[in-house]
Amino acid sequence: MSETFTIINSTLDMVEELEAVQRASFPTMTEEELITAEKYAAQIERFPEGQLALVTDSGKIVASSTDFRTIAEAINFDHYEHRYIEVSDNNWLGHHQPDGDWLYGACIGVIPDYRRRGLSTMLYNARHNLVRRFNLRGQVTGGLLAGYGAYKNKMSVEDYVDKVIAGKIFDPTVSIQLKLGFTIYGIIQDYVDDPGCDNKAAFIVWNNPDYQP
Numbered sequence: 007m008s009e010t011f012t013i014i015n016s017t018l019d020m021v022e023e024l025e026a027v028q029r030a031s032f033p034t035m036t037e038e039e040l041i042t043a044e045k046y047a048a049q050i051e052r053f054p055e056g057q058l059a060l061v062t063d064s065g066k067i068v069a070s071s072t073d074f075r076t077i078a079e080a081i082n083f084d085h086y087e088h089r090y091i092e093v094s095d096n097n098w099l100g101h102h103q104p105d106g107d108w109l110y111g112a113c114i115g116v117i118p119d120y121r122r123r124g125l126s127t128m129l130y131n132a133r134h135n136l137v138r139r140f141n142l143r144g145q146v147t148g149g150l151l152a153g154y155g156a157y158k159n160k161m162s163v164e165d166y167v168d169k170v171i172a173g174k175i176f177d178p179t180v181s182i183q184l185k186l187g188f189t190i191y192g193i194i195q196d197y198v199d200d201p202g203c204d205n206k207a208a209f210i211v212w213n214n215p216d217y218q219p
């Protein structure tokens with residue numbers, strides 16, 4: 007029988023398992039940037055609706071999503087160069103604004119054995135539903151240019167992104183986000199400390215078509 011998957015709000019009793027999912031999903035991320043059990047607990051307390059766990063029918067957590075609310079002035083659409091560690095307040099989500107009109111999608115990770123089964127698509131759609139439920143303007147994030155590390159000696163990041171947009175290169179993260187309706191505003195040169203993406207991300211935006219001013 008094929009496995010079925012459900013998205014639920016993360017709860018405090020899950021935080022150790024969430025840390026294990028995070029470590030398996032981001033093997034090249036630095037210790038400083040990983041979300042630990044203690045930080046998952048803080049995130050759940052700060053914005054419970056924005057913390058999602060994807061579980062199998064046997065109750066195993068195989069993917070998760072971390073989100074917070076923000077305002078356009080904090081993100082600054084004209085000067086979007088920023089660092090993940092700062093915007094996420096070292097993953098404590100201290101900059102969460104309960105009345106913020108944008109969702110910042112901080113992190114989605116699916117453990118390797120469960121990839122290519124549509125699970126991140128489920129989580130992105132759950133985020134879109136969260137945006138609609140709170141009547142937010144949309145969702146922003148830094149989409150890690152996860153495949154760029156392997157190309158950095160062959161082409162500039164600008165050329166790489168052009169090829170990703172044109173569908174000539176598949177980027178393991180940003181190509182999926184483009185499929186899900188995000189648009190690329192620009193390149194964030196120094197978003198994380200991760201050789202896999204040469205520290206780079208795309209600043210991506212999804213506008214809520216149902217937003218009511």
Ligand SMILES: CC(C)(COP(=O)(O)OP(=O)(O)OC[C@H]1O[C@@H](n2cnc3c(N)ncnc32)[C@H](O)[C@@H]1OP(=O)(O)O)[C@@H](O)C(=O)NCCC(=O)NCCS
Binds near residue numbers: 124
């Ligand atoms: C990026 C990541 C979240 C994708 O999760 P996933 O559950 O495997 O993605 P999905 O199965 O929902 O795939 C989404 C789409 O991309 C396609 N896709 C996924 N990986 C692919 C690959 N390596 N090559 C080609 N297509 C791929 C899928 O076929 C699917 O397309 P479809 O909707 O047309 O069928 C996952 O690989 C991961 O956790 N990576 C490490 C952490 C990370 O980079 N997170 C994002 C941080 S911003």
